[in-house]
Amino acid sequence: MHCRRPRRIPLLGPLRAFRFIWSRVAFPAPDGAAERKGDCESGFLLSLGFPPNDHLLLSNRSHVLHTLGRAEEALSDAEAAIRCRPEWAKGYFRRAMALISLGRFEDALVSLLQCAVLEEPDSLRSIKDEITKALHRLLVKLTNRRRVSLEGRGNCLNGYNRLSPALSDPSIPPESDSEDSEDSEDGRRKHPSGVAARPVEEEMQLRKLMDKYRHEIERSRKSSTGYVRHIDLSNVEKNDFECTLCYRFLYQPVTTPCGHSFCRTCLDRCLDHSTNCPLCKTSIKVCLSERSPTVTEFVHHAMEVVMPNECLDRRRQHDEELDELAAAGKDPHHEIPVFIATLAIPTITCPLHVFEPRYRLMIRRCMESGTREFGMCMPMETAENGYADYGTILEIRDVEYTPDGRAIVNTVGSRRFKIVSKSARDGYNTAAVEFLEDNVVPTAKLGESRQLHDTVHTLASRWFESIEPMTKRRILSHYGHMPSVEGEYWTLSNGPAWMWWIVAILPLDPRIQLSILRETSLVRRLEVLHRILRCVMAQQRSRQNGAVSQ
Known part of the structure; x- marks a missing residue:
């Protein structure tokens, strides 16, 4: 069965095609499906000509080769992926799986420990399981060697004629025997034959294993340089980085859950009118609820690499627009x-x-x-x-x-x-x-203006104290208490703050409030407010008198 060569897909092309290929590359077929040598997807992956520094594809091909039983080739690709990115945990995991298939449990354990050091804490559970299995295989291997060595010296011990259930299955506790539990005077356990067990081989093996582990860690640290993934710019079209809403290059690109990328400001404007994706009409309410969608770092970095000059021009254009708004x-x-x-x-x-x-x-x-x-x-x-x-x-x-x-x-x-x-x-x-701004009060009229101000302020305070208690509580809860009189209030551009507080709470027609707002003379504004307060208080007294007479 032959696989047709896929056509080139733009970098920001249809998401469904991207998901299809990526799911095949990053997540191979289930167990058994990849074992068929004619499988189209495995054949496609194995036939790819990878660049020497593409760690992702090397790692995935190593996984496919390991699944197909080609452990040596899987190990070669895993080591190549590690050389590309020494600080990437997945490469060490791929190498460990290949080494386990080859029976090299010690080297596999070292790779798994390196993977555990580099892996994120929330992903360590599966790594710990693999480390446990590797340790178990190593102990079984050492036990078998020791049994063969003892039999060669003529020490045919019944306890080592076959693999102990405790070693073959970690869940089974070792059997306890009163004769085997006796200790010698120097604290060592004796075998039934009376010969003290000397686990020198195991100690040397573990020391050698730890030395190898430290050596590998040190080598990884020295080789962990900045990772750079090279791409062929001739295969990238700049039109792939255009926003389909403003028809300009993307700025602060945001990718929706359905896989489409837009400028952040363009997407916000669309969300003002609809909660669906502008292209595929999929619901993207999650972007609306967050209100601050995260910039897609991959697309942003790819644009800076592929088209640095266009990115600078687009940023400059955005800054000019913000400067225009800021100068309002x-x-x-x-x-x-x-x-x-x-x-x-x-x-x-x-x-x-x-x-x-x-x-x-x-x-x-x-x-x-x-x-x-x-x-x-x-x-x-x-x-x-x-x-x-x-x-x-x-x-x-x-x-x-x-x-x-x-x-x-x-x-x-x-x-x-x-x-x-x-x-x-x-x-x-x-x-x-x-x-x-209020006109400057002449020095000759400053005393008269201050006297008028004090009169109106006193009248306003009396009126506020005379209103109904429930209305007063509502005013205080919304507007707060009357502001105190500022020093040299006649020099302020808007005059004293208490006057605007009174204008806001008085039962006035908005057109009257507008006439007070447009007035730039403090004296005339105080005179208007004085007449309004006297009129309001007179109406209030007449209503009170009418209520008493009834």
């Missing part, structure tokens, strides 16, 4: 992302539940670029593009992702801004803005 709001030419939801107030926390794909992308970009901030504007039908021309910058404190891709974003208001021009990017709104 620095000047009118760099627009900030805008979230259209509610009116944000400076110094006041604003928790957000983000579930729309466009805003999930916006939040992710804010985090990746390092700005950790975006603009918040309230919707307004009469304004251009459907949202107000004034807003507040929200600073992201933390982001908590849910397994289905939604995000809980904890933010706090900071700077106020006025929109100069509006635009959009990848589905979400952007705007060029000018940041607002």
Whole structure:
């Protein structure tokens, strides 16, 4: 039966074809199937012309040869694999299996011990079993030699006429005999013939074995240099490293459970809309729940080896895009992302539940670029593009992702801004803005302004103390206590923080709050707030009087 030569498969080609060949190479057929000399898969593997430093294929061919009973050839391939990678545990295991088939149990035990030293701790169980079997075979071999030696000297001992059950089966404990248990004066056990047993041969053999083991370990350490696997670059096509979503070379490649590779940012954008693979539509919810898929190191390293210049260009392109995002709001030419939801107030926390794909992308970009901030504007039908021309910058404190891709974003208001021009990017709104700061209070009017400030602050405190206890508890649980008055508050860009706290909790129409937000005069803002507080307290007294009269 002849095997047709397989066609060349691209490095990142269809995963199912890759899995088929890899399962045949890395995991040979079950017992009995490989013994047929005409087996197609074994014949294909044995006919491969390996490069002299391909340890994986050498190891797998050694396994096939060992299964076919060709121990000498299996040993040769195993040793070649060890020369390629002296620090690879699997090569020593292959050599040990070949040596066991050849009856060289001492050398096999040394190889197994080397494998145990190099293997990962969680994979040592099978290695320990093989070491136990090798030790048992070695002890049986030494016992047989000793029996032959004693018979040659005429010491025909009944206890050594046949192999002891304890040596042939480790699970059977040695039989105890009162005559055999007597010890001589020097502590040595005597045989029934009265001759003391002198295990000199066993001791010398074990010492020789340990010396060989130390020698092999030392040789492995000296030969353990950096592993380099050479490839033929003429067999690699650069198109294999293109992302099928952005049609550019992969950057931070991520491989899905179904075997397809994409740029990490491209895959995140797809997961914002669907939990299925963009190519084969297989469910990849595990990538969505992790939210930080690990970069596939093999693909990343392969790209750096095969196409280093293209990798540098792709990284430079990605860095330029991040720099563009990081420069948001620095000047009118760099627009900030805008979230259209509610009116944000400076110094006041604003928790957000983000579930729309466009805003999930916006939040992710804010985090990746390092700005950790975006603009918040309230919707307004009469304004251009459907949202107000004034807003507040929200600073992201933390982001908590849910397994289905939604995000809980904890933010706090900071700077106020006025929109100069509006635009959009990848589905979400952007705007060029000018940041607002309070006008400097003239020195001549500073005393009057401070007096007005103290009056309004006192009135606001009285109003808050007069509201219902349940409403007060809810306000305190969400907004916290009223901030204390800062020193030289008239020099702050947004004025005193307590004033924004009062604006946030007052029962005001959002349009009135927006008019207060856009005001850059501290005195006028205090005057407006003073009138509002007097009106609110008057309405509160009238309701209380009406309730008493009823």
